[in-house]
Amino acid sequence: MVPFRRIAVRADSEISMLIKSLARRMVTLPQEHDSFASALFEESLLKMFVILVLRACIHAEQHRAQGSRKHLMMDELFVYIRTHITEEITLEQLEQVFYISRFHIAREFKRQTGQTLHSYIVKTKLDLCCHYIEQGRPITEVYRLGGFGGYNHFFRAFKQEYGMTPKQYFRSVQKDAHA
Structure with missing residues (x-):
């Protein structure tokens, strides 16, 4: 037995309609087997069917990748903040570094973390300051x-x-150190 996995791909309505139409047409092909150039027609339908299914898969993969890009961008943003924490970090600067609108960065950060970018940067700086204070x-x-x-x-x-x-x-x- 060959292991495999199934993935459901939700195609947009136009591609979905074309795939269904081609599938119906391919089911009725055995009845037309004796028609002129039926083998060529059958091969053409099968190629169109495969192309549409591949397009639907590519579209679904691109859509999935866009969602993961947001998380990737957030990971990159956290790394950038950590490495530049001792500098002034502005939304304008982040916009230039990540090639993403400052408004989008601020909105996504708030949506994914529940806090504003500014408050995160300030808290991270304060954590660093506490570390330095603890060092004396x-x-x-x-x-x-x-x-x-x-x-x-x-x-x-x-x-x-x-x-x-x-x-x-x-x-x-x-x-606390003396106690």
Whole structure:
């Protein structure tokens, strides 16, 4: 027994209609076997049938690939953000890098992750800053290493995310280290 798998291909209505019509015509061919050039006609119908089925498969594969491209783009986006986290990352910049509209990037990111791209970037930068604070680096150095443009922006984002100032976080890390 030869193993095989079945795949259902949903063709658009025009291709589907043509395939059904050709299939019906091919079923009635044995009745016309003695007609002039019946073998040539039968071969032509079979070729047209195969071509239409292949077109339907290619169309289905392209449609499936477009859906997976979105996930691929998101994976590439996460990698890009991680490698450039210490830099300023803008939607305009991402649009230039990925050749995809900034509006599409923002919409897809929100749809697939449930958060805005900006909040993800800020949280990722804050995670990096927490790592630096846990290493004992000075707060004035941490915000620069984390890619924040200024201390005020870093301070507000940190307090909003963690409910404490960076210095309070530093003290709590030191307490935990001594305990």
